[in-house]
Amino acid sequence: MLAKRIIPCLDIKDGQTVKGTNFVNLREAGDPVELGRFYSQEGADELVFLDITASHEKRKTFTELVERVAANINIPFTVGGGIHELSDVERLLQAGADKVSVNSSALRNPQLIDEIASHFGSQVCVVAIDAKETPDGWKCYLNGGRIETGRGLFEWAHEAADRGAGEILFTSMNHDGVKTGYANEALAKLADALPIPVIASGGAGAMEHFRDAFLIGKADAALAASVFHFGEINISKLKQYLCAHNVNVRLR
Amino acid sequence: MNVAIVKYNAGNLYSVSHALKRLGVEPCITANPQTLLAADKVIFPGVGEAANTMRHLQQTGLDKLICSLRQPLLGICLGMQLLCKHSEEGDVDGLGIFDVNILRFQPRNHDDKVPHMGWNTLSHTQGELFKGFTDEEFVYFVHSYYAPICPDTAAQTDYILPFSAALQKDNFYATQFHPEKSGSVGERILRNFLAL
Numbered sequence: 001m002l003a004k005r006i007i008p009c010l011d012i013k014d015g016q017t018v019k020g021t022n023f024v025n026l027r028e029a030g031d032p033v034e035l036g037r038f039y040s041q042e043g044a045d046e047l048v049f050l051d052i053t054a055s056h057e058k059r060k061t062f063t064e065l066v067e068r069v070a071a072n073i074n075i076p077f078t079v080g081g082g083i084h085e086l087s088d089v090e091r092l093l094q095a096g097a098d099k100v101s102v103n104s105s106a107l108r109n110p111q112l113i114d115e116i117a118s119h120f121g122s123q124v125c126v127v128a129i130d131a132k133e134t135p136d137g138w139k140c141y142l143n144g145g146r147i148e149t150g151r152g153l154f155e156w157a158h159e160a161a162d163r164g165a166g167e168i169l170f171t172s173m174n175h176d177g178v179k180t181g182y183a184n185e186a187l188a189k190l191a192d193a194l195p196i197p198v199i200a201s202g203g204a205g206a207m208e209h210f211r212d213a214f215l216i217g218k219a220d221a222a223l224a225a226s227v228f229h230f231g232e233i234n235i236s237k238l239k240q241y242l243c244a245h246n247v248n249v250r251l252r
Numbered sequence: 253m254n255v256a257i258v259k260y261n262a263g264n265l266y267s268v269s270h271a272l273k274r275l276g277v278e279p280c281i282t283a284n285p286q287t288l289l290a291a292d293k294v295i296f297p298g299v300g301e302a303a304n305t306m307r308h309l310q311q312t313g314l315d316k317l318i319c320s321l322r323q324p325l326l327g328i329c330l331g332m333q334l335l336c337k338h339s340e341e342g343d344v345d346g347l348g349i350f351d352v353n354i355l356r357f358q359p360r361n362h363d364d365k366v367p368h369m370g371w372n373t374l375s376h377t378q379g380e381l382f383k384g385f386t387d388e389e390f391v392y393f394v395h396s397y398y399a400p401i402c403p404d405t406a407a408q409t410d411y412i413l414p415f416s417a418a419l420q421k422d423n424f425y426a427t428q429f430h431p432e433k434s435g436s437v438g439e440r441i442l443r444n445f446l447a448l
Contacts, residue, residue, distance in 0.1 A: 001372065001373065001410065002368065003372065005370055005371065045371055070266065071274075072274075074433065074434070074435050074438065075434075076394075098267070121299065122367065166369070167369070192362070195359075195362075195366070197365055197370075221370075250371045252435075252436070
C-alpha cells in the first residue's frame with residue numbers, strides 16, 4: 001500500500017537553513033546537507049529545500065548546494081525558490097534535484113507548468129500555493145504571502161493540475177507558524193477535487209496534527225519545518241505514532 | 253569493479269552515479285560500445301518518455317548493443333520499461349528482453365492517483381537482487397505505466413492492481429522503482445546487483 005509521506009522542509013538563505021514564522025523573523029538553523037541526512041536517517045520520506053533569497057547572484061550558491069545534496073542523500077528531494085523559467089528547472093534538475101516547486105512564477109505565468117511538464121514530465125513539477133482564508137473564501141498570495149491576488153485556491157489548483165502539475169503543495173497562511181494544526185477542511189476539499197497528490201503545509205505543532213492532516217485532510221503527504229528543526233517532533237517517533245493511529249507510513 | 257551507466261537522452265543518470273559512489277564504486281557514464289561491452293556491470297537508468305527515448309536508442313545503435321550484453325544489466329524505471337516488448341506510452345516497441353507489454357494505470361476510483369508516486373512495499377521478491385529480503389520493504393516509485401505480472405516478475409507491488417516491481421531473465425535485471433532514491437533498502441538492492 002502506498003505510504004503517506006512525511007516531508008521536512010528546509011528554508012535556505014545563503015546556503016544555510018532558516019525558518020520563518022508566519023513568513024517573517026528568520027532564525028538560523030544549521031547546515032542543509034547535514035540536516036537533510038539526519039532527517040533521512042530518522043525516516044523522512046522526501047526533503048524540500050527552498051531557496052528563500054533566490055536573488056540572481058545567489059543562484060550559484062544554491063545550485064552548488066543542490067549538487068551536494070544529490071551526492072550525499074539517498075531519498076528524493078524537491079527544490080524551490082527563484083524558478084522563473086524552464087532554464088532554471090533544467091539547471092536544478094541537472095544539479096540532481098528530483099522535483100522542482102514553482103509558486104509565484106506559475107501564478108504569474110501558468111504556461112510555465114505546461115512547459116515543465118512537457119519537457120521533464122509531470123512528476124518533476126510541484127505547484128506550491130500559498131493561500132489565506134478570507135471573507136471571500138480561500139485566496140492565493142504571491143511572493144511568500146506578501147502580495148494578494150484575486151485568484152481562488154481551488155480554481156487555481158484545478159488549473160495547475162490540468163496544465164500538468166504532478167503534485168500540489170498547499171500552505172495555509174492562516175495556519176503557518178501558529179502550530180495549531182493544518183487547514184484540514186480546505187485540504188480535504190483539495191484532495192477530493194484533484195486527480196494528483198496533495199501535500200499539506202503550514203500549522204504542524206504536534207503529532208496529532210499530522211494524523212489529522214492524513215485522516216481528516218486526506219493529504220498524501222505532510223510537510224513541516226520548525227517542529228523538526230527545533231527537535232520538538234522526532235520523525236521516527238512521529239511515524240510510530242501515525243502507524244499506531246492507522247496511518248500507513250514507511251517504517252524502518 | 254568496472255560499472256558502466258548507459259548514457260542516452262534520459263534524465264536521472266547522475267542520481268544513479270551518486271548512489272554508486274556512495275557505495276564506493278566509481279561508475280563510468282558512457283555511450284561508447286567498447287566501454288559498455290567491456291564493463292563488469294551495466295546500468296540502464298531512465299526518466300523520460302518511452303517513444304522518444306526508444307527512437308534515440310535506435311538511432312545510436314544502443315538498442316542492439318544492450319540486447320547483446322552478457323554481463324549483468326540493471327534497467328531502472330523507464331530503463332526497465334524499454335527492456336519490455338512494447339509500451340503503451342507512445343505505442344512503441346521496446347527491446348523485447350522481457351516478454352511483457354507496458355500498460356498505463358487505469359484509475360478505478362478517485363483515490364487512485366496517477367502517477368503512482370511515493371513509497372510502496374515489495375512482495376513476492378525472488379532472485380539475487382532481493383537476497384536477504386523479507387517481504388514488505390518500502391521502495392520509491394514514480395511512474396504512470398507498469399508491467400503486468402508475468403513469468404519474469406521478480407517482485408510485486410500493489411497499486412490499483414498488483415504489478416511487476418522488478419523483472420529478471422538471464423543476465424537482465426530490472427526495477428520499476430528507483431533503488432538510487434530508496435534509502436538503505438535501495439542500497440541493499442544495488443549492493444546485491446554489484447555482488448552478482
